[in-house]
Amino acid sequence: MSPTAPLDPAVEVFIDALNAHDTDRFFAVLARDATMSDDGVERDLAQWTEAEIFSSNGHIRVETICADGLSFVADYTNTRGGSMRTNWQFVVRDGLIARFEAEQA
Structure with a gap:
């Protein structure tokens, strides 16, 4: 892992949109059939993002990026x-995110 490795362009848009709380841009970078899990539990993507990101002021601060640009370790903060x-x-x-998985490090 490296703090300076480049992110995949779709992942970069995901982070930027999340941090800006830009729901249109956020959902535009997700595939129509995108799925996600949180701590290994499958979640409803729309419900999870509303609760954990948009209505709770979620913010990602990337610390290290894996060489493939498709995974990273971050400090994640929200009001929940x-x-x-x-x-x-x-x-x-x-070019779209088909799946993402978030878990405590």
Whole structure:
């Protein structure tokens, strides 16, 4: 892992949109059939993002990026759970995020 490795372009848009709370841009980078899990539990993507990101002021501060640009370790903060060190992994298909997994590090 490296703090300076480049992120996959779709992952970069995901982070930027999340931090800006730009729901249109956030959902535009997700595949229509995108899925996600939180701490290994499958979640409803729309419900989870509303609760954990948009209505709770979620923010990602990337610490280290894996060489493939599809995973990173970050400090994730929101008003529901405070701040925690997290691992994020992504599957990108045709330039869109098909799946992401978030878990405590």
